[in-house]
Amino acid sequence: MTTEQSKLSQILAAAKAEDRAALIAYLPAGFPTVPGAVTAVQALIDGGVDAVEIGLPHSDPVLDGPTIQTADDIALRGGIRTKDVLETVRQVTTANPDVPVLVMTYWNPVDRYGQTRFAADLAAAGGAGCILPDLPVEEADEWLTAAQQHGLDTVFVVAPSSRDERLGKITAKGSGFVYAAAVMGVTGTRAQVGNLAEDLVRRTRATTDLPVCVGLGVSNAEQAAEVAAFADGVIVGSAFVQRLLDAESEEAGYAAVRELAAELAAGVRKR
Template identity: 50%
Template sequence: MSGRESQVAAAIREAKEQRNGALIGYLPIGFPDLGTSIDAAIAMARSGADVLELGVPYSDPVMDGLVIQDATRTALERGFRLRDVFEAVRRVREAVDTPVLVMTYWNPVVQYGVDRFAADLAAAGGAGLITPDITPDSAAEWIEVSERHGLDRVFLAAPTSTDERLGLVARSTTGFVYTVSTMGITGERASLDAAARGLTERLRAQGAELACVGIGISNAAHVATALEYADGAIVGTAFVRALRDGGVAGLATVVEEIARGTGRAPDPER
């Protein structure tokens, strides 16, 4: 991002200086309803998340697990509209300083208008987009628009990517590279960690400054292991499940527990 430190990168660097690394927390906007999802995001930030990842519910969430699919389906059934994204980001940012990234499939952005979406997100105080289904070589418009509006663009890297593609991802991404593993299932921790560790090393060799890993991380021990090689750990399903089962208060408790994996001390007021 030309001439400007990414607020997401700054938050991750601060977490690395103060602790072992960053915790990035995901929740879908509009689940179980818009107001509660906003309260939940604020609670997540106050309970230990260094960066917030707010998901846009989508009718064909091919890259999401069942818990998140169910939550986004509920949000859509209860009337989620794309304009709710900007209200949610604005209200969260009015309450906390934590950077807010929006995770979205690309079609809703195109339907809304790429420049219009970027302008409205920036006006709401959003930090940028995580775009799981577009690659840098097909994202020329988004790269130009994000630069113009001062937004981060977080692309994904997978173990199947060639070194050449990883280099393109590293050069095109701002904030952090979202490092994923496509090997095995969530329960196979050893193989998943090995794949993510190897991918992170390959990304660093290609010039990636910050890499955060999301591979079914669901507790403090997983976070601690991920931060042995990555700059941040991304948690989604565990937080969505906590909100579903225990409401905002239950979510806050789980976030605080998992945040201990970053080396964060428990809040004595909780």
């Protein structure tokens, strides 16, 4: 595993020192276009997010709801490739060297690309690590070895259905933070944050000293403040994607993303 001094760990520790949750934002690479994704992610950072997840678009995103599926489809029809995702990471990290940039991806693209090669290329691009929602920890040793060699954090996902024993197995293998899915089901904005989230954070913390960050469903400052009251980080994705989808122009979309990021950044400071 990576050390506590990884870029991601430093950012999460800095937020904790300010007595607030970190704000982590997600957008898929290649959406609305390959260069447009770089601009959109920069708008997130300008709005005040602490860390960024860049999604690797997938043809069968089984854990993602219709909003992210739509964005992935746009990216795939635009010809996005894994090398373009890595180039997006490189451009973002070059412009923002202090902001941790993670790739969130299903396992199949990494396996096809080559685990060791992907870890090396992600590190070379300045990436801070990977979020791997569908990689069982029992099958992760080869990846974890490669990630450790290249200083990458590996974030695993836990869900309300995870039993306590299972939580311990997952958190023992991960680094950076633990991604706690606030609700059962796929990603997407919701009128209310799932009431299972706080209990999941409590149970997860009983197994690890890693920060626990909550995602799936947060779409406004009030929900961000609600989650920030009990979690170490608030993860927002679909709400940003929806802003870009709803915008009348790409420029309007970037402005809308920046505005929402600023609202959410204020929200995580209200706990």
